[in-house]
Amino acid sequence: MLTTIPTFAGYGLGLRREHYRDFLETDVPVDFVEVISENFMLDGGQPRHILRQVRERHPVAFHGVSMSIGSVDGLDHDYLRRLRMLVDELDPLFVSDHLSWSRIDRFNSHDLLPLPYTEEALDIVCNNITTAQDALGRSMLFENPSSYIAFPGQVMTEWEFLGEMSRRTGCGLLLDINNVYVSSRNHGLDAHAYLRGMPLERVRQIHLAGHTQGAGLLIDTHDQAVCDDVWSLYAEATTMLGPVATMIERDDAIPPLAELLDELDIAREIGRNKQRLSEAA
Amino acid sequence: MNLSTLQRNFRDWLVSSSSEATLRQLGTSTTAGLDVYQNNYRGQLVGCLESSFPQLRAWLGQEVFLETAIAHIDSHPPHAWTLDAYGLDFDETLQARFPHNPDLHELAWIEWALSESFVAADVTPMSSDEWQTVDWDTARICLHPGLRQRTATTNAEAIWSALQDGAQPPESEMLPSPRGLIVWRHGYTSRLRLVDTIEHEALLSLREDNRFITWCDALVDHLGEEAGVGKAGQLFADWLAAGIVTGTR
Numbered sequence: 001m002l003t004t005i006p007t008f009a010g011y012g013l014g015l016r017r018e019h020y021r022d023f024l025e026t027d028v029p030v031d032f033v034e035v036i037s038e039n040f041m042l043d044g045g046q047p048r049h050i051l052r053q054v055r056e057r058h059p060v061a062f063h064g065v066s067m068s069i070g071s072v073d074g075l076d077h078d079y080l081r082r083l084r085m086l087v088d089e090l091d092p093l094f095v096s097d098h099l100s101w102s103r104i105d106r107f108n109s110h111d112l113l114p115l116p117y118t119e120e121a122l123d124i125v126c127n128n129i130t131t132a133q134d135a136l137g138r139s140m141l142f143e144n145p146s147s148y149i150a151f152p153g154q155v156m157t158e159w160e161f162l163g164e165m166s167r168r169t170g171c172g173l174l175l176d177i178n179n180v181y182v183s184s185r186n187h188g189l190d191a192h193a194y195l196r197g198m199p200l201e202r203v204r205q206i207h208l209a210g211h212t213q214g215a216g217l218l219i220d221t222h223d224q225a226v227c228d229d230v231w232s233l234y235a236e237a238t239t240m241l242g243p244v245a246t247m248i249e250r251d252d253a254i255p256p257l258a259e260l261l262d263e264l265d266i267a268r269e270i271g272r273n274k275q276r277l278s279e280a281a
Numbered sequence: 282m283n284l285s286t287l288q289r290n291f292r293d294w295l296v297s298s299s300s301e302a303t304l305r306q307l308g309t310s311t312t313a314g315l316d317v318y319q320n321n322y323r324g325q326l327v328g329c330l331e332s333s334f335p336q337l338r339a340w341l342g343q344e345v346f347l348e349t350a351i352a353h354i355d356s357h358p359p360h361a362w363t364l365d366a367y368g369l370d371f372d373e374t375l376q377a378r379f380p381h382n383p384d385l386h387e388l389a390w391i392e393w394a395l396s397e398s399f400v401a402a403d404v405t406p407m408s409s410d411e412w413q414t415v416d417w418d419t420a421r422i423c424l425h426p427g428l429r430q431r432t433a434t435t436n437a438e439a440i441w442s443a444l445q446d447g448a449q450p451p452e453s454e455m456l457p458s459p460r461g462l463i464v465w466r467h468g469y470t471s472r473l474r475l476v477d478t479i480e481h482e483a484l485l486s487l488r489e490d491n492r493f494i495t496w497c498d499a500l501v502d503h504l505g506e507e508a509g510v511g512k513a514g515q516l517f518a519d520w521l522a523a524g525i526v527t528g529t530r
Contacts, residue, residue: 038363044403046469066362072285079362104288106360109295111321121284149314216313
C-alpha cells in the first residue's frame with residue numbers, strides 16, 4: 001500500500017486566502033502548495049475555481065482537519081464522498097489528516113482532540129484509516145498531533161502508535177516538527193528520542209510552524225515564525241529522512257507572502273546543507 | 282475507561298465544563314491542558330460566527346454579538362462535519378434573545394444566504410442560440426442553485442448594504458408593506474436584491490412549479506392578460522440577464 005504514495009522532494013507553502021492573488025498572478029517560487037481540504041469540499045463557487053487555477057501552476061497537497069480518524073463512531077460518509085470528488089478532480093500529491101478525533105455521537109468539536117495510546121484506540125484508528133483509504137482509493141498520510149494532556153493507562157508512546165498504525169494500514173506519515181517539539185515540551189519527553197523512535201521511512205511530508213507559550217504549556221498556534229529550537233530539530237530530522245515535501249504552515253497572523261518565502265528559504269538551506277554533508281560523506 | 286466513554290466525557294467537558302468527577306475520569310489532576318482544548322473549541326466557534334455574520338456583528342455591536350454567540354454555543358453544540366455550517370441555526374438564538382427585532386433576523390438571513398450562495402453548485406448558463414430553440418409550451422425553467430428567497434418586512438437590505446459599503450446605515454424601520462429578499466450568485470459573485478411583491482411571488486411560484494407556461498398563466502390570472510404577459514416578459518428577461526434563470530430542461 002505505502003509504495004503507492006510516491007515521494008516528492010520539494011518546498012512549499014499553505015495556500016491561504018490572503019495570498020490567492022499572489023498565487024494567481026505571479027510565479028511564486030514554491031514546488032507545491034498545501035490546501036485545507038475542507039475549504040474546498042464545496043458544491044462550487046469561487047474557492048474551487050481558484051484552486052483549479054492554482055492546480056494548473058503547482059502540485060497541490062490536501063490536508064484535512066475534520067476526518068476524525070480516532071472516532072469510535074467511525075467516519076462520516078458524506079465527508080468521504082466529498083473528499084473523494086475533490087481528489088478525483090485535482091489529483092493531489094498527498095491526502096493527509098491528523099491522528100486525533102473530533103466527533104462523537106452527533107457532536108463535532110472541530111478541534112483535533114487527543115487519543116489515548118492504547119490497543120483499543122489503535123484498533124479503532126486502523127479500522128477507520130482502512131475505511132478512509134478504501135473510500136478514497138489511495139493511501140493517506142497522518143500527522144502527529146500537538147497535545148496538551150496525556151491519558152493514564154497508555155501502553156505505548158505516540159511514535160510507537162504511529163509506527164504500528166502505519167505498518168498495519170499502509171498509510172504514510174506527515175511529520176510535524178513543531179508538534180514534536182510542542183508535545184515533547186508539554187509532556188516532558190525527549191524530542192530527539194521521539195524523532196529517533198519514529199518510522200521515518202514512512203514520512204512523506206514535513207510541517208514546520210510556530211507556537212505560543214501559554215500558561216505552563218506550549219500552544220500550537222501557527223501564528224508566528226518557526227523558532228530556533230524547531231529549526232534545529234528539523235535539521236536533525238533531515239539527516240535521517242529520505243526525500244520529503246517540506247512546508248511552512250501559517251494559519252493566523254498571516255504575513256505577506258515574501259516573509260513566508262524567506263522562511264521557506266531557511267528550510268531549503270538546511271536541506272542543501274544535508275545534501276552537501278551526504279555528498280562529502 | 283474505554284475510548285467511547287473517554288470521548289463522551291471529553292465532549293461533556295468541552296460543552297459544559299463538566300464536573301470534577303469527569304476530570305478525574307479523564308485522568309487529569311489539573312485542568313490546564315483541558316482548558317486549552319476548551320478555549321480552542323469555544324474560540325473557534327465564536328470566530329466562525331463572527332466571520333459568518335460580520336455586518337450583524339457591526340449592527341449589534343461586539344459586546345452584544347459576543348453575548349449572543351456565547352448563548353448560541355451553550356445551546357447549540359456543533360454537529361456538521363464542516364465548521365462553515367455552524368451558523369445555520371444562529372437565527373434560533375436571535376429569535377429567542379431578540380423576538381421583537383425582525384431587522385436582526387433578516388440581517389442574519391441575508392448574510393447566511395449570501396454565504397450559501399457563494400459556494401453553491403456551479404452552472405453554465407444556456408447560450409443565446411440554445412434559447413432560440415426552446416419550446417416554451419413544454420419548457421421547465423432552471424434557476425440558479427444558489428438562489429435563496431424570503432419575505433422582507435424591514436429595511437435590513439438597506440442596513441446591510443450601507444454596512445457593507447462602509448457607509449452610515451439608516452435607522453431600522455418596518456417596510457410600509459412586505460416585499461421580498463432574493464440572493465443568488467452571478468458568476469462567482471453573490472448578489473442581494475430587495476424586490477416588490479409581484480416579483481417575489483412570481484419567483485416563488487416558478488420555484489414551486491418550474492413549467493414556464495404555468496408560470497405565465499399564473500401571472501395572467503393575477504394581473505390580467507396584457508399586464509400579465511408584459512410582466513412575465515420583463516421579469517424573465519431581467520432574471521436571465523442577472524443569472525437567476527440559467528436554462529431549461
